[in-house]
Amino acid sequence: MKEFTFQSSSGPKVYTTRINDDGLLSCDCQGWTMKRLNRARGCKHTKQVSAGLNVVERAGQMYVVGGGSPPPVAATPAKPTTKADFINPMLASAIPAGQTVDGYSQGFTMEEKFDGIRLVIRTGNGSVQAWSRLGKVRAVSADIHDELARLPEGVYDGELILTTSLRSSGTESLVLFDCLEIQGHSLLRQPLASRRRFLEMAVSALNGSTAVRVATMRITSTPARASRQTWRIR
Numbered sequence: 001m002k003e004f005t006f007q008s009s010s011g012p013k014v015y016t017t018r019i020n021d022d023g024l025l026s027c028d029c030q031g032w033t034m035k036r037l038n039r040a041r042g043c044k045h046t047k048q049v050s051a052g053l054n055v056v057e058r059a060g061q062m063y064v065v066g067g068g069s070p071p072p073v074a075a076t077p078a079k080p081t082t083k084a085d086f087i088n089p090m091l092a093s094a095i096p097a098g099q100t101v102d103g104y105s106q107g108f109t110m111e112e113k114f115d116g117i118r119l120v121i122r123t124g125n126g127s128v129q130a131w132s133r134l135g136k137v138r139a140v141s142a143d144i145h146d147e148l149a150r151l152p153e154g155v156y157d158g159e160l161i162l163t164t165s166l167r168s169s170g171t172e173s174l175v176l177f178d179c180l181e182i183q184g185h186s187l188l189r190q191p192l193a194s195r196r197r198f199l200e201m202a203v204s205a206l207n208g209s210t211a212v213r214v215a216t217m218r219i220t221s222t223p224a225r226a227s228r229q230t231w232r233i234r
């Protein structure tokens with residue numbers, strides 16, 4: 001058996017990738033252990049270990065076939081943040097023709113909606129890159145930048161809003177409502193509930209920041225019930 005360890009780029013966590021004697025490939029990170037239906041198992045660590053090796057999938061497991069060259073062992077290199085790192089945010093779509101809201105039996109997710117500037121943000125290794133909804137590079141205020149730099153490596157979707165009051169001309173803050181990628185793992189095919197868990201976990205690292213927060217969300221049984229509920233805006 002061969003073992004390779006990878007330091008998480010955003011915390012003290014260490015992931016272990018193994019090639020067993022029978023060639024079975026495995027990793028203990030979430031990207032590997034959370035296998036998605038009808039998709040090949042994979043994570044960036046096994047990808048790195050298996051680079052240059054012949055890997056096949058059998059019965060949902062990945063195997064290294066034959067000898068191959070020794071896999072590279074290296075800490076995950078810092079990724080340059082370029083425009084190519086932009087990910088299209090998810091947009092609302094209409095209910096399918098013939099369907100009504102009463103046809104959804106699983107309940108509804110209700111979320112605060114702000115009218116500001118949509119921002120897609122990539123963080124990692126202390127760097128922050130922000131884009132508009134269409135991928136135009138955007139700047140954020142120093143306060144927001146410093147908070148975002150503390151988030152785990154990932155791609156986040158949110159709305160930049162300006163709060164004005166009698167006393168101040170305006171304070172910029174960022175409300176996040178989606179997480180599209182975390183530590184190199186794409187969440188684009190994950191359901192909202194799962195992406196939301198990653199988002200809340202990530203933002204909890206900020207310890208109640210006022211510049212960056214997560215949009216308030218409720219899950220309710222019916223839309224009528226949702227419309228009766230009141231909101232507490234922080």
Ligand SMILES: [Zn+2]
Nearest residue numbers: 027029043045
């Ligand atoms: Zn992994």
